[in-house]
Amino acid sequence: MDKFKRNERLAVMTKILSDAPNRIFTLSFFCEMFGAAKSTVSEDASILAGIMQDFKLGTLETVTGAAGGMRYRPLVQEGEGRAFLEGICEKLRSPGRVLPGGFLYFSDILSDPQLVSGMGKLFAAEYYDANVDFVLTMETKGIPVALMTAEALHVPLIIARRSSKVYEGSAVNINYVSGKGGIETMSLSRRAVREGGSALIVDDFMRGGGTARGMLSLLSEFNVKAVGMCFVLAMEHPAQRFVEGEKALMLLGDIRDGEPSQVRVADWVK
């Protein structure tokens, strides 16, 4: 007889799997935890996969092979990401968000744990099979959403800085031309990054992609390939474009003082 009821096993498995998205758990891991047979846990997994699907809570997949087991991914259902972002666009269109100088205030959105968690899952869903080794962001405003993306992908986050810091040891510095035409510096700690491998760039805002181009150039110093570039918000019609192929969740039209911002959800979002 099994030590624990199916009720109990399913609830515990749900908690453990959803706390560690994109990580592979072996059948043996749960067999030991519950003192249950492989056939029992295997049946549990297939019931749980059905529940996840029925209630649109993500996907529970079986991974075959030597390093096999089961893996939970908080996949976004058709229409769900779009509805979530429409709610954020609505907020961004509210009066008073357009600041003097043509800036849009959205720092509150960028540090709301539930909103950045949702956005991070949307980014992660696009790159589950891209073998991302780490997420790279440029300080400061993109850190929360980049962290949540890294959590959903089950990889570390690495933060590039505007200048090298004593507490990060030796660093590689590059100069780059920002979207506004000035020369800026970007710095990445040598010990933070392993040579080779693949990174996903995640940041808060893209004007023309000057900073993104800087990050690509910084990654190439470490012989790291960028598998993608993700932004919360991008200008819809920048004067100049320095990169191609980025994924922005929302697009920002022209900003005029005293008028609400024109923000819309990007077409690629499901």
Next chain:
Amino acid sequence: MDKFKRNERLAVMTKILSDAPNRIFTLSFFCEMFGAAKSTVSEDASILAGIMQDFKLGTLETVTGAAGGMRYRPLVQEGEGRAFLEGICEKLRSPGRVLPGGFLYFSDILSDPQLVSGMGKLFAAEYYDANVDFVLTMETKGIPVALMTAEALHVPLIIARRSSKVYEGSAVNINYVSGKGGIETMSLSRRAVREGGSALIVDDFMRGGGTARGMLSLLSEFNVKAVGMCFVLAMEHPAQRFVEGEKALMLLGDIRDGEPSQVRVADWVK
């Protein structure tokens, strides 16, 4: 007859409750979701509370009153937090982490999603009943752990900056004396903070508490009370102390070039 099996309801409730820690869900919310009677969902909740307790996954509490319902909190069990932090201390003692000038490299720890998530839960567990309105951190290195603390408490994160930024609108700036004796500036966007209320300060490192004192002074400009100050790491014997009553997860002894760092888990950690 109920539309869904208990198995299914328990797994779904586990997912929803643990994705939104410290948030109150009404019985009716789940009754509608499952098309089930209140007595059924109420029984589900009590079974789930038992499972959470048996497997040390946190607590599921019943909240009574008009705004009542059930609430999940990822409470840390006796010994669990200490074991988790011992693992981090072990890493921090590894050779090569002491940098020239007596700095300890721990940026990798501070941006590892799983580690900061664990640390955030440890902080949050101390302040669940303190009516925290928001978490405050000072850019940059404390942002990940502060975000995870805010997520566990189900409150927003607000980030103080070293200077006011055009994209944050009008701001309150203060000058403060840093731990090293220099005069520094700290800035907080006016629209980010509501007057009154309570904040929890979370940051990565405390030397003597100069920055923490600055944050307290900045909060007082907004008539906001600090209910606590949390740090990942604090100097065990600072030359000067500017604040009292902080909670640091780990304590750092004197640093000598070429020797491993002396880091230990703080006594208050369970």
